Each structure stands twice: as C-alpha cells, then as structure tokens.
Amino acid sequence: MFEDDLPELSTADLLESAADCRALANRADARLLEVALEYADRYHPTAHPDRAHRLARRSGDGRERAVVLGGDGCPEILEFAVAEFGVILGISPQVASGYLGHALALRHRFPFTWARLLAGDATPWKARRIVDDCAKLSAEAAAYVDRRVAPLIDSITPYRLEKIVKAAKMHAGPDLARAEAAEKACERGVFVGQSNEHGTRTMYIKAAAGAVIRNKATLDAIADALQVFGDTRGVQARRAEAVGIIADPRFTQELLDQARSQGLATPASHNPAPDSGCSGDVASDLASAGEARDRGCLNDSAGRSASAGPVGPATPSGSRWGDDDLLDDAVDSSDEPCPDEDGEPLNAAAQRALRAQLARIKHDAYTNPSLDNPSTGAGSGRARVRPGQTEIYVHLTDHTLATGTGVLRAEGLGPMLAHQLTELVGHGPYTVKPIIDLNDAVSVDAYEIPDRIRERVKLTHPVELFPYGTQETRRAMDLDHLRPYDPLGPPGQTATSNLAPLGRFAHRVKTHAPGWAVRRIDHLTLEWTTPHGVRFHVDPTGTHRIRPDD
Template identity: 30%
Template sequence: MTTATALEDMGEAELLAHAEAVARAQRQAEVETIRIAVQHAVLNSVGRLDPDGAARPGREQARRFGGAGTPKVLEFAPAVLGARLGVSTGAAHALMADALDIAHRLPRLWGRVEALEVKASYARYVARRTRDLGAAQAAHVDARVHVAADGRIPWARFEALVEGAIAASDPEAAAEREREAATKQLAQPTRSTEHGMRGFYVRAPLHVIARLDAIVSHLARILLELGDTDTNDERRVKAVLLLTDPRRACELLRRYAEWRDRPDDPAAPDDGDRGSEPETPRSGDRPEVDWDALMPTVTLFLHLYAQAVGDQGEQVARIEGHGPVTTTWLRHTLGPHARFTIRPVLDLEGQAPVDAYEIPERHRQAVHLMTPADTFPWGSSTSRTQQIDHTVPYSRGAARAGAGQSRVGNYGPMTTFHHRVKTHAGWDVRQPFPGIYLWRDPVGATYLVDNTGTRRIAQAA
C-alpha cells in the first residue's frame, strides 16, 4: 500500500504513473462489483422461491429488476448485498438492475467495460435509460453508443447520443413516450436544501413553461419600475410569490396599468397659453405590494440543538425536510414572516409504556425525535410516515411478564419494504439500549445502527 510519505518521495512522472494505476484498479473494482451483482442475482433466482410461502401476505416475491429479457430475482436480495457494500437497499437494487441489464441486454458495452475501455458509470447510465425498451431496441442503442462510451466525447454529447439512439430504436414508441410524458406533469418542491433555501420544480409542456416564464419576467419588470432595487433573480422570486395570491397579483397589474397610463404632468403654461385649459395632471399613488399579506400559513418542525450554559454565540437549528439553518437566518429571514410556537422537549425516558399493539402518538413523537431515520442498515428514509416496528415482536395475550411491550426501547422506524425484510427474510435485530440497534443478516454479518449511522461490526476470527 502506498503511504503519504511514499507519495511525497515520488517524482512527477512516477506520481502520474501511480495515478494511472490507481484509476485502472478502480475500474477493475467496478467491473468486479458488477459481476458480483449479477452472480448475487443468480444465487437469488426465482428457483429459490418457496411457492407456498410466497402465497402468504408480506412474503418475498420474485421481481424483474432489469429490463425485458433479464431474469427475475428474489426481491429481498438487495438488502443483504447493500449492507455488505455499505450502501442503502435502494442503491443495491439499482446496482443489481443495472448489472443485469448490462450483462444481458448491452453485450457490446459490457465487453468494453470488462476490457477496462469504458467506465462502469457510462454503461450503467445507458442501462437506466434503456430499461423500458424491448430487448431488440436496447441492442440497437448498444450498437450505436458503445464506441463513443469510452469518453472520447464530452458527457453532454454522450447523453444526447444516447437519447437520439433511444428515439431511433423505435420512432413510434418515442412518439408514444412523448404522449405519455405529457400526462406526467408535476409541480412540487425539491428535496434538496442549501443554507435555508429550497427549489420548486415544474414539469409541464413547453407552452406552459413559456407562459410561466413570461408572467414572472413581466412581474419582475413591474417591480423594477416601481422602484424595487433587488437583483433580477430576486425580483423573479418575488414575482412567483405574487402569483401565489392571484387576487393581489391581478390588483397589482390593474393598478400598475392605471399608474403607467395616466397623463403626463403638463408643462408650466407660458404667456400664450394663459387662457387655455390645463391638462389633467397625473394622479394616484404608486402601487405597493404588501408582502406580509402574501405569506401563507406554513407549519415547520424545527429542532434547536442544545447549547452550552452561558454560550450566547450563534446556534444551529434543523428544519425537518429543509436541513440545518442558523438562528440568525431564522430571526432575519423566517422571523418577519412567521409565527413560532415553542413546545417543550419531550421527556424521552419518561414515556410510560403500554401493553397494546397500537402505538400512542406521544411514543411516535418520542421515537421520531430519538431515531428520525430508517433503522435498517444504511436506511435512508427520514419520513414521519414510516412504520414503527416492535423490535421484539408484539405478542397478543402475553403473560404479565410481557406487559408494556409497546414502549420506547422496543420501537424502530422502518420503511414498509425493510419491515417486510426484517419479518420474512431471516434478519435478526436487537435493541440493547433505546435507539441502538444490532442487526444480523441471514449469512451472519453484524451491523450497529445508532444516531450516527451504520457500522459493520468485525467478527472475531
């Protein structure tokens, strides 16, 4: 293994040769990872499925991860592979789907990937983009793009090449996809946040976006003419806010038109005009926007991190679904437009247990505060709508010794899929302390999940 000291001893030519060797090793590792994913699918083929067991509610089923022509795979297989690779179940599912498509539907690309001539990421992109195509159409795309997939053209051009090949593989299907895409319109906030900011994504036909852009530009220009000194981008955001209240937006447009079109102030009359009637002077106040009236009522769940006694410095808070922000941002940006309700911190240790399968709302709140993320190894969901699993399964009619089964310390939030994996796929979990979960996969590997994330626990030789 090359150490930092050894790197410092290298000359430029030697260092660059080492960099090339590392890049080659990375490609070899990527190829081996794809092979592992394909073989894991083979080991978890439909032949291992118990037909009688599969007929029961919640049990494992066989699914087609890849496109047409790829074999079906047992649906719980990505959970154990993802845990071993240190990635989420979803990421492992995507890897297996891509690997199956590459191996079964894109042989030319796969050959170049195995020869280390094409990066695995390029082949996986083509696999994702062609997944909904038939096998023959995928083969057409494979033939069209495998030569250029070695990086000889910039990524944007490669994307365009793939898109063109997909359309050319079946023009009628391309037209049908266009018609279908027209029905998949959306307008929703983005998931990503940055420094208290968030985006809003609109997917709509071209003419709708053109009209939206035109009205936003028009309102931003009106604000400029009314004396707004903000940048054009900031005024466009204000224009979007105006559009959230159509009545006020229409009123502003009307008043602006009246103000803009009023007669010019007449010039002072000279001696020859003393007997003439003066023109009607401009009248009316310049329109103003009541921004506070435009702000809707929004409920935000805000968590303020603990602060040392006597520390009066900046603090950081976390807004659920938005990310971390400073208290300065809260006061200066959110504060003028929002009302805050301060709730006391829940006493997590004082949550009285109950002997009922139904989980009390106070317990759900406590669990979300203590364990906001999916407790399955490398789980990524932080939704408040996750299922709350009993770590030790609830037993109806349990003896008195089992009373209080529903309690903090026997809960773990999980997605529905991971809940099914835990119940039916041979995984075992223990919660020795509230919020600390020890998982063992069906092959014996052990994982620790807590508030800091997931770690693989090395087993004694």
Template identity: 30%
Template sequence: MDIDLAELSAAELLARAEANVAVRRQGEVDQLLLALAWCDRNSADPQNVPGAVPVSRGGDRLVRIGGDGTPEVAELCVAELAIAFEAGHVGTHHLVAAALDLRHRLPLLWQRVLDLAVPAWLARKVASMSRDLDRTAVGLVDAAVAAAVGQSPTRILRLAEAKVIEADLAAHRARVAKDAAATGCWLSRPRPGDLVDPTSATGEAATRRISAKLPAGAAVELDAVIDDLADALAAHQDLADEEQPATRGQLRAEALALLADPHAAAAFLDGLHDPAPEQRPPGPRRKAVVHVHVSALALTGLLPGVARVEQLGPFLLDQLGRLLGRRDITLQPVLDLAAVTSVDAYEHPALVRERAIQRMGGDVFPHSTGGTARLDMDHPEPYVPPPRGGPPGQTGDRNAAPLTRTHHRIKTHGHLPDGGGGYQVRQVALTAYRWVTPHGLGRVVTPHGTTPVEILRAPDGTVIGEVYTRPRYGLELALEHR
C-alpha cells in the same frame, strides 16, 4: 499507497494517476460481477421452499429486476447484498438491475466494461435509460454505444438518448404527452450539509428556490408578468449614496416574491399611478405547519442561534423569525426523548412512535438512506399475544424499531434460499440496534450511522455478543445505557 508520493516526480505522479483509472474501474467491475454472482445464487423460486410464506402475506418471490430478457431473482435477496456493500437497499437494487441489463441486454457494451474501456457508472446510466425497451429494440442502443467508446461521456449519453428514442418512437411520444400533463410547483428542500458545503450546487444559506412545470403558454405569460413588475421595481428603486442598484435577477426575484401577496402587488402597481391608493383588506392566509427544533440554550444566547426546520433545513434564529413572522404560531409540547414507557397492546402509542423516530432520525435498517416519512413501527423482540404466554409491557420505547415498509417486509420475510434463518435484530439501547443478516453479517445501527461488527456465537449458534471492527464516534454513547 505503497510509496511516499511526495518522492515522485511530476511525470511519475501522472503515471500513477493513469494507472489508478484502471484500478478504480476494475473495482467497479468487480462490484458488478459480485452482484451478478449473488443474483445467480438466488435465482430459485423461494415459493418452492417447503413452508414458504405466501406472497399474499409478504413472502419472498421471484421478480424481474432488470429489463426484458433478464432472469428473475428472489426479491428480498438484494437487501443482504446492500448490507455487505455498506450501501442503501434502493441504490443496490439499481446496481443489480444495471448489472443484469448489461450482461443480458447490452452484451457489446458489457464487454467494453469488462475490458475497462468504459467506466461502470456510464454503462449503468445507459442501462437505466434503455430499460423500458424490449430485448430486440435495445440492440440498437447497444451497437451504437459500443461503437462510440472513446468519446466523452456527454456525447455517449446524448447518443444513447437519441437511440432510445429512435428504437421506440411511440413510447417517446407517450413520454412527451405524460410530461406535458405533469405540471406542478415545488419549494427546494436542501439536503443535510448543503447549506455550508462550498462544493454543493444547491446550497442555500438564506434563500430557497421555487421551481415549476407549467404549460408553455402559462410559463411565457408568467415570465412576462414578472418582467413587467421587475421593470416597475427598477424604475422606483430608492438607492442610498454609493448603494449598488439591484441586478436584473434580484429584481425578478423581488417581483416574484411580491406576487406571493397579490394584494401587496396590486397596491404597488396602483401606487405607481395613484399617490394614495385605496387600501384593500388583506385576504385570509392559508395556515402552514412547520416543525422547528431549537435548543433552549440557543434561545437564551448561550449557544449559537441555529434551529432545524424539518423539510427546510437549518435556519439562523433571525431567519427563523422572518419565516414564522408571517404565520399564526401554535406551540406543540416538546418530546422528552429520554422518557421510556411501555403498554400491553400491540400498537405502539403515538408518543412512543414519535420518540423512536426523533431519536434515530428515521429508518433503522443497516445503511438505510430513508428519512422520517412513512415508517412502520416494528417490534425487534417479536410480540407474543398474552393468551399465548406473552409478558405484559411488550410494546414501548425499548422495543420499537422504525422501518420503511420495504425494510419491514425484508426483516420479516427475508430468509435463506433453503428457508433457513432470517434477519435478527435486537434493540441493545434506546438508540442502538444490532442486526444479523441471514448469512451472518453483523451491523449496529445508531443515530451516527451503521457500524460493521463481528458476531460472537455460542457453540449452538446463539448470538452472545459482538466485536466492533470499525469503531465510530458516538457509538459508545449510544450503547452506554444498554
């Protein structure tokens, strides 16, 4: 801000707030226009470049990112744009698809976006909802939504949803049939930060949610069983003085938890009619594997007692005891993340792979949002087989970069449209990777995130160093052992 907001009157503050809407929307429009210009710049077929890597070997190719009627774009070009936006590759891919849809399939809505009458996020949502329609049918959605500008976002989305269904009834019937077959049951997995974020709708410090998609009849029957068991629990509450009775929701939750042990549920129900029911032998338990990260200092009480359970999030030590109390525990050896080894083979040993993933917390591609699942292990310094002069010990902790399969392919085959330079990555420390994109954007990735850097080059173009343009906490720690 160019002025002290504290000096403005209430009316002036509101006027600035109104003006800010246009500024914010213009920034979002500019981002869409940049994405479209980048697509136009990368619309030539990469396979026509002399010496292009064949598609069968992972080479770049033209793909249609948007819906029917949008132009094709070089598949691997989106990654570098994502880096420039300091965003994830998948999120930028969705933004590019929406921008192409708006310009080529939803021209009436696109014009309203350019006029700043519709926020870009809302137009992008409509584009995503209607992407499966052909270029003719999508016109029905475009006309209806453009005419509804000025209504609330909720109403516009409901209108768009109705028009998408109307434009292709057969496709919606197929969606209904597919959804009817998509049954399942899932345990909630909180995202990092949710447990202590008061604004999070999914924060669960002591509980987890079970969600399920069931056939309607089975869902109704299960609901009735839970209700019956909750009624029995309510009738047999043993309340101490001044203790509040459990709410209906708490009773239903207790009933569902009781159903997790069918023998205990049956014993409870039998006990309602028989004061001394026959004890049933417990059935076999299915083993569960959980990975728990906890400091030895926490176990001894010298640090706060918080452990991290993979896929479930942070747990207090007493919560951890309850989690593990119903399991047969097998201890696995602790990984020493400071250990460094190297081997002469091409494949990274399992311990090297695990250490690299644990050090970095997942994918090391710039601005990646990927986790620890399904990662390739790349050699930042390319592996050269010994028969061709490669030195010994090329594979190890100091030459190991966890990458998703998509990012691995982008790093390997993402080149300039003329076939020129590609991605360069150097592991400058055990927990730091310096990237240079085909067009010269510099980034350093550490466990603390991605930091933009200015790349220093020698007269011949060789990268000789970097200047950190936006320092971040922990970056120096990651680089101190380079």
C-alpha cells in the same frame, strides 16, 4: 500497490500514476459487477426451492417476491437477497437493487458492452449509465443500442456518447420514444428539491402556460409592492421574497392594497404595455426582453434538461453524463440562477425596517374588518381566518437559544445559522410548542400508535433504523413493534422503547425475510444480523458494522 514517494516522482511519472490508479479502480469496478452477477445467480428462484414455494402470489402481500431487475430479458432474483448485498456494500436497498440490475442488464441485454468492459476497453460507470438509460427498452431494442454504442464508449466524450445513445434508442424503439415524448409534453407538477447549505431551496413548476403566466404576474405585483415599502433588492430577490408572501392570500391582498394606496398605479412594471408611452414595437421589444432575461436565467442553470420528476432535483436535472461519480463533487454543475443585474442589497438596518413593515401589514390583514366581508366593507362577526399552519422542528442548544448565534438544525432543511430562523418562520403569527423530553418513556396498551408516541419516535429517530436506510421518518412511515404485539400480552407493549421507524421494504425484510434478526441494544441502538451472520449497529450516528473481534 501505491508509491509512497510521490513528491519524488517526476510530473510525467505522477501523471502515469494517476492513470494507473484510474485503471485499477476500473478493474475493481468490473470485478464488483462480476461478483454481483454471481450473487444474483445464487439467488435465482430455482436455486432456492424452499423459498420459491413461499413467494407472494398477489400484490400487497408482504412476503418475498421474485423480481426482474435490469429490464426485459434479465432473469429473476429473490427480492430479499438485495437487502444483504446492499448492507455489505454500505448502500441502501434501492441502490443495491439498481446495481444488481445494471450487472444483469450488461450480461443479458448488452453483451458487446459487457465483453468490452471485461476486456478493460469500457469504463464501468459509463456502461452502467447506458443500461440505466435503456431500462425501458425491449430486449431486441437494447441489443440494437448495444451494437451501436459498444465500440464508442471510451473513444468519445460522455456528452457525445449520450447523444448517440439517445438517437439509438429512438431508432430501436420508436413507439417508446413517441410515448415518452407525449408523456413529457403532458407532464405537470410542482417539484421541491433539497435545501442547500445556505438555507435556500428550489421549486420547479411545470403547469399550463396560462397558470404560470398568472402566477408570475402575481409574484411580479408583490415584488413591485415590496419595492414601494423600501426593498431595494433586484427583481429576482423580490420575487423570491414574494413566494413566501403569496402562500398567505390575506397577507398578499393587504400588501397589494397598501402598496396601491401609496402610489403604485399598476400591478407590474416589468413588461410595459403598448400604451405606456412607447411605440408598439418598442413596448413589444421591452416585454420580450423581460421574458428573455427570465429565460436566460433558466437556460444558464435549470434549463440544462427538459425533464424533471418527483424523485429528481427540483430543477430539471442536467446531463448525468458529465463525469463519473468520483469527480461529481468537483464538476461545476451549479443549479443557481444568474444574479440580479439591478437593485442594491439591503443593509441590516434596512432589513429590520422592511421586516417590521411587513409584520405590521400582515397584522393589518388579520385585524382589518373590511376583509371579512369585502362587499359590505364591514365585519360579519365571523372568526378571522388564519393561514395554513406548518410545523417546523428545530434542534438547537441552550446556548444558541439564549444568544441567538450559532448553528441549529431544522428538520427537512438541514443545518442553518441561527439568524436564518427568522426568515424561515416568517412574519408570524407563530406558536412555540413546549420542548419534548425524549428521555421519558411513553406507552399505551393498544396496538394502534397515537400521535404523541409517533412524534416522539420521529424526533428520536429522524431516519429509518435499517442498516444504511435513507428514508426520513415521516408521519406515514411504518413504526414496527420490535417485540411483536401480543393481544393477550402485558400492558404497555406499544411504547417508545419498542417501536422503530422502518421503510416499507425494510419492514417486510424484518418480518418475512429468512435469516434476518434484530434486537434493541439500548434506547437509541438496534443490532441487525444478516442471514450470513454479519452484524450492524444502527443508531442516530449512522450504521456501523460489528466485526467478530469487536
């Protein structure tokens, strides 16, 4: 199938080989969509009357339902069939559901695009993006988009294709377009993204203009205060530092008060006021320049799209049409803001001095009696208020703990260098909880799961134990009794050895889906068997398919 003598090929032949590989991959992708359609047809409710009469009749019922994947005009499919299709492909149930929906939408809502795909004239991943973008359209509107874009899929760039799809959607469904525009205009929220390998995380805030302006003014005031205490970094770095400080109101107030007492006359100097010695026009220009700099940073990265949502990245997501999934990792689509143009980085000694200064100020914030009763300037005898507490689970070796060097893992953040833990914890106060020995078996007699057992299960299994599950174990996640709880059974049934974290869909599959079976192999491993007898072992290292000869 593939040449083994690539070094012997001429450059022209090597390029042709690359084109052949891509064409072969496209044919395989098209074939997989055909397989998905055949599978979906076999799990239409009419094909399984024995399961159809047991379908859930009301919302909230854990039993199987008949669902429509792909949008208006697509046939129904039995919901739990998605699970086995996903695990065989090595993808989560959510991704499998989307894939089956794309296949059904191509056949039933985009017949012209589907025909070109089968003929090899349309790249499958582009066709799937089109149907995904049009998922909310009616069947008639989707057919209009199909006629407009089908001949163009592989003849123009993805960027141009995206614009044409957007225009066709507006023509086909003007009411939906207006509703989506109104929804975006009213969309507000605070969206937190994933941590990167450098220990930083993004936050995207979409709120009322006045609230954003006031928040920015406070961040700028804290940034100026940091400069007073020796922080020589640029304003963007100091604003980022301010995000951690503003979370503690008393610390913020004390920092600003001490900065003012050391000569900070005005709270912020980034946007000079008209009476600051400049003429009105010049001051206005300077203020506009400050805002333009902020807009420039956003436009270079986060501003590639005007949309964001709780299930997307923290910064507004860029175009999904830049390239196919195979090349996504190679495309330069960094969401990093532009670097500071002013300021100097802090050396190690300056960093230590600044940290010590900030720790002292924070200590003052909670020992200064005047803050207990600002109106009298004297303490009222009330207990000192502490900032909100945050639990951080850190996994590290004894060597890292002893030396302060190496790599550790913070839950929800990922791997970090040991020295970054100081930045993560902040300036205190903090409490170090005793290490939990996860080898100890803990149980109770009641069906309800106490927090101490829930915490141990979470630490043992940080991700749900369904094959290729993606949900991180959290406090609200279902902890399933692998051996069903029997009120008349022996004591200790609710035990760390009999509980497994499962997302809601996985829990429903385990409880209600016909043909699925699960058993515990050891204290870390579950064995799942699908309705067609395929076995998977799920443990902290991931999901592993067990072949019959293993």
